[in-house]
Amino acid sequence: MALVLSYDSPVKRNAYVPPKIIIREVSKVYKTKDKEFMAVEGVSMEIMENEFVSVVGPSGCGKSTLLRMIAGLEETTEGKIWVDGKEVRGPSAERGMVFQSYTLFPWLTVADNIAFGLKLKGIPAAKIKEIVDKYLQLIDLANFAYSYPRELSGGMKQRVAIARALANSPSVLLMDEPFGALDMQTKASMQEMLLDIWRKERTTIIFITHDIEEAIFLAQRVYVMKGRPGSIQAIFEVPFPAQRSGDVKDVESFILLKKKITAMLKN
Amino acid sequence: MDRPMGGILQIRKEVDRSWYISGALFSFFAILFIWGLLSYGEVVSHVFLPTPAVVIREFFKQIMDPILWSNIGISVYRITMGFLLAAAIGIPLGILAGTFKLAEAVIQPLTEFVRYMPATAFIPLIMVWTGIGELAKIMVIFIGTFFQMVLMVADDIRTVPQDLLSASYTLGATRSQVITRVLLPAIMPNLMDTLRMMIGWAWTYLVVAELVASNNGLGYMILKAQRFLKTDVIFVGILVIGILGLVTDRLFYAANRRFFPWAEGGS
């Protein structure tokens, strides 16, 4: 059973509003030639619309696997996932994803990468250009609109991948360590940008990270996983309002929470 | 101890263009030098090994001769037809085999099997079936390149990273859009390289076909020269084929850089 340390959640839980995402007792077993490997076991989550939750856990504990199952890219071995009351059976543009590895399309320019999903939807070219320009500004890469991915640094590629997912305006955004490759300053400004978008667009976000401070700063709830097999060992509600600034990182309760999670991940 | 990164023998490091050209010229001149030593020194009789001067004179005599050009014409025609036929059928089959496991099951084991049957062994059969007309030579080139091409195109498809496909799914791509908008553009540069390699093979099979079943073409020209012990003409024939091969190879290479500037090593 997961241990829940309850703070007052900024999201007002209303008994009559069903969660946006329900994950019930989900397990994943990978079968290789000679053995089976339990990557995720018995994970349950309930995430409300417009919530921002983060997931931290040691390397290899099944975070990416869990996210891929929510995206519909991977089947669950056991258990079910519902989004908007519908069972997840495969990937959809409604659930956008930013991957841990670089996944830009190398044959498309930065602008065309961002436009990829919009073109699939058949949105008129003028409208696409408008959206693309907006996100190019947002990720501060307007000068690289016509560059190919191979001309970009790792951090720049990741920013484009984020813009590509956001431009598609999915109602759920799944992010797998998106800021891992960024320097402190870029990371901080990308975090601000993400919070901004989240507040404006009412996106529901699940955010995986290794950075405990980042997990607390961004989210309203932090899920702490443990490995072998991957499962949730604790859930922490973050006691700060959605509208927060970097200063919150110096508040005592923030530091306390950070210490708790750090200690938990140590053993 | 530091290991300085200068010098001309660094692993995978670029060297000055002048060094590169010198290296290339060196190997050409070394061959020319050994050849000259053997022939001018009469270590080998002139009948078997003509001197470089004689071959060069014969070369310029031949390229003034319309017969050579008609031989080139007919050989190029056969290559083009056989190669286009192999590509027109082989590329789609390769794409299918690389994309769908079931298609792989139908196509790949059979192709692997036939690939080990030497194309040259089919020549007598082809002659029985189609006579010694143009179709025979085209079929030899087709059989020599087709099976290998299917396997190589299938492998090209398989090298497209799974994460690119996953990314496009989460952006809303349908299965057929994944094929047309991700797999096909992704393999283009590798596909061109595959074709570039296969056209090299096509030249080999062309000459084989013309040696056994033809009364024109560059292979036939070599065969006829052999009957009259005109080794200098044999040398010229081989040289012309080498030059034509090099030209097609460079054309493919240039096209690749021109049309797919996004690929690694493109411009």
Ligand SMILES: Nc1ncnc2c1ncn2[C@@H]1O[C@H](COP(=O)(O)OP(=O)(O)OP(=O)(O)O)[C@@H](O)[C@H]1O
């Ligand atoms: N396709 C697969 N086949 C077999 N085992 C897999 C597969 N994908 C992942 N695993 C295993 O499942 C476990 C969880 O992998 P996952 O990628 O979800 O970890 P993670 O928590 O995202 O790690 P990291 O923080 O390093 O990214 C790992 O032990 C891994 O070896």
Ligand SMILES: [Mg+2]
């Ligand atoms: Mg991961």
